[in-house]
Amino acid sequence: MAPLMEKIAEALHLKSHPKDPAKDAAEADTPKEEPATATAPTPKKQVFDSDKVAVIFVLGGPGAGKGTQCDKLVQEFGFCHLSAGDLLRAEQHRENSEYGELIRNYIKEGQIVPMEITIKLLENAMRAALEGGGEAKTGEGWGEGRGRFLIDGFPRKMDQALKFDEEVCKSSLVLFFTTTEEVMLKRLLKRGETSGREDDNEESIKKRFRTYKETTMPVIEHYNKEQKVASVRPHFLFSPLVCGPILSSQQIDASPPVEEVYEKASAVIKELFAGQLTRNVTV
Numbered sequence: 117m118a119p120l121m122e123k124i125a126e127a128l129h130l131k132s133h134p135k136d137p138a139k140d141a142a143e144a145d146t147p148k149e150e151p152a153t154a155t156a157p158t159p160k161k162q163v164f165d166s167d168k169v170a171v172i173f174v175l176g177g178p179g180a181g182k183g184t185q186c187d188k189l190v191q192e193f194g195f196c197h198l199s200a201g202d203l204l205r206a207e208q209h210r211e212n213s214e215y216g217e218l219i220r221n222y223i224k225e226g227q228i229v230p231m232e233i234t235i236k237l238l239e240n241a242m243r244a245a246l247e248g249g250g251e252a253k254t255g256e257g258w259g260e261g262r263g264r265f266l267i268d269g270f271p272r273k274m275d276q277a278l279k280f281d282e283e284v285c286k287s288s289l290v291l292f293f294t295t296t297e298e299v300m301l302k303r304l305l306k307r308g309e310t311s312g313r314e315d316d317n318e319e320s321i322k323k324r325f326r327t328y329k330e331t332t333m334p335v336i337e338h339y340n341k342e343q344k345v346a347s348v349r350p351h352f353l354f355s356p357l358v359c360g361p362i363l364s365s366q367q368i369d370a371s372p373p374v375e376e377v378y379e380k381a382s383a384v385i386k387e388l389f390a391g392q393l394t395r396n397v398t399v
């Protein structure tokens with residue numbers, strides 16, 4: 117493991133517990149019995165059971181409107197909304213965080229923070245929402261280990277996607293919001309007037325666009341191949357006679373006003389819940 121990764125893994129308690137040297141020595145002296153038959157290694161279980169915990173990834177370019185749509189989906193469907201960017205910013209500003217400076221630099225450069233940090237932050241936040249005592253979420257879809265999460269702005273890189281699905285919780289669906297760079301730039305510069313975000317400036321935004329195209333688009337293609345990206349029929353073709361799956365597009369157009377985008381997003385979620393979290397949702 118690279119030294120940086122090793123340091124991160126240690127501090128976040130990701131590494132297995134250090135071995136007891138006395139126990140190691142005793143084990144070395146005991147002859148090992150060969151197993152009678154070779155058994156295949158048991159696949160590692162995820163931290164959260166995807167039969168009880170629904171994870172929907174919300175992806176799209178910087179400034180497409182992911183956070184805005186998530187806020188509305190939370191109100192209607194009782195999701196817990198976890199923004200990976202917000203969790204990283206909170207960790208960056210947490211007193212005594214040893215990753216503050218590292219996170220700040222990655223964010224300013226529009227780069228993806230090493231996955232161990234982001235995944236651990238997400239896992240901790242999910243656990244708090246599911247089991248956090250007085251702070252655990254309640255209401256429809258919650259309780260007895262059940263929960264529903266919108267994970268916004270994650271995964272941004274293939275390594276994150278594979279690790280999260282394999283080790284934390286298998287995701288159910290991807291909501292993918294798209295619009296042009298021109299629209300996104302305009303929205304982000306406007307947001308930058310008040311957001312206080314160090315990456316809402318033209319230089320950082322350009323870097324974020326590059327990372328999005330080079331590193332995040334392959335993640336969307338990966339989920340598209342797995343048929344997990346929700347499809348929306350183009351509005352002007354909406355007719356049972358002309359709309360077949362062939363005409364559906366695997367994205368939600370985020371260019372129109374917020375309410376119009378939300379109509380599509382909420383229709384996808386309604387469809388998803390009606391089919392009890394099946395894939396290939398088309399609305």
Ligand SMILES: Nc1ncnc2c1ncn2[C@@H]1O[C@H](COP(=O)(O)OP(=O)(O)OP(=O)(O)O)[C@@H](O)[C@H]1O
Nearest residue numbers: 177178179180181182183184303307370372373374
């Ligand atoms: N459909 C829309 N029409 C006009 N403005 C929008 C729309 N959706 C969002 N906005 C505005 O655009 C800005 C970016 O939106 P938002 O923060 O939701 O994007 P995001 O995809 O979460 O961005 P990031 O990835 O940078 O966190 C905000 O100021 C928001 O108010």
Ligand SMILES: O=c1ccn([C@@H]2O[C@H](COP(=O)(O)O)[C@@H](O)[C@H]2O)c(=O)[nH]1
Nearest residue numbers: 200201222223226227228229269270272
């Ligand atoms: O999985 C992730 C998600 C985000 N980042 C970094 O945070 C910024 C801001 O993210 P927003 O979603 O726009 O709030 C992003 O540009 C990355 O630098 C990350 O490293 N990993």
